Amino acid sequence: NAGVTQTPKFRILKIGQSMTLQCTQDMNHNYMYWYRQDPGMGLKLIYYSVGAGITDKGEVPNGYNVSRSTTEDFPLRLELAAPSQTSVYFCASSINTEAFFGQGTRLTVV
Amino acid sequence: GEDVEQSLFLSVREGDSSVINCTYTDSSSTYLYWYKQEPGAGLQLLTYIFSNMDMKQDQRLTVLLNKKDKHLSLRIADTQTGDSAIYFCAAGEASGTYKYIFGTGTRLKVLA
Numbered sequence: 001n002a003g004v005t006q007t008p009k010f011r012i013l014k015i016g017q018s019m020t021l022q023c024t025q026d027m028n029h030n031y032m033y034w035y036r037q038d039p040g041m042g043l044k045l046i047y048y049s050v051g052a053g054i055t056d057k058g059e060v061p062n063g064y065n066v067s068r069s070t071t072e073d074f075p076l077r078l079e080l081a082a083p084s085q086t087s088v089y090f091c092a093s094s095i096n097t098e099a100f101f102g103q104g105t106r107l108t109v110v
Numbered sequence: 111g112e113d114v115e116q117s118l119f120l121s122v123r124e125g126d127s128s129v130i131n132c133t134y135t136d137s138s139s140t141y142l143y144w145y146k147q148e149p150g151a152g153l154q155l156l157t158y159i160f161s162n163m164d165m166k167q168d169q170r171l172t173v174l175l176n177k178k179d180k181h182l183s184l185r186i187a188d189t190q191t192g193d194s195a196i197y198f199c200a201a202g203e204a205s206g207t208y209k210y211i212f213g214t215g216t217r218l219k220v221l222a
Contacts (some may be wrong), residue, residue: 004152042212045209048209094152101145101152101153102148104151
């Protein structure tokens with residue numbers, strides 16, 4: 001039972017570098033989400049997708065981009081990393097009422 | 111937009127009941143959720159309640175919803191050390207996109 005798989009688990013980036021956080025799910029869910037979790041804070045929605053080819057901004061989209069070319073994959077792109085993007089990133093998928101979360105990617109920008 | 115608030119910490123003794131509270135602002139939220147996060151892990155769905163329900167019980171877990179006051183609570187009976195974790199309340203938006211707005215999380219510490 002793979003569920004939602006995120007890679008990498010940890011990453012250190014230098015300011016100005018770019019990277020892609022990978023997320024894939026094997027449950028054939030239409031809905032997928034990217035959240036970030038800052039210390040002592042709840043999860044904030046970055047981007048979401050209601051199906052392949054459809055994406056939309058969440059609460060905190062600045063500095064990020066996404067694409068959804070297949071039902072399974074929903075990568076999150078950081079183009080010019082900034083220290084404010086140091087966070088734990090969670091990908092999730094859902095079919096209706098229940099969301100399934102990945103294990104998270106801990107990103108540090110120095 | 112929706113805002114979800116929780117207290118940050120709760121400490122209880124093993125065997126006691128824990129009650130974690132949450133308030134939300136958008137009365138049109140269709141579903142209200144409780145998630146558990148253990149250290150270094152993702153979020154695990156514990157239970158959820160439809161907005162037209164007052165209470166839901168699932169083994170040691172009881173969820174109470176006061177829709178008038180927009181107040182949600184999670185009661186854990188016979189709390190164990192394995193229940194130590196962060197508990198997130200989340201409100202599901204009714205727009206059909208199933209977006210979730212999360213609270214800040216309540217860190218539950220169970221003392222042996």
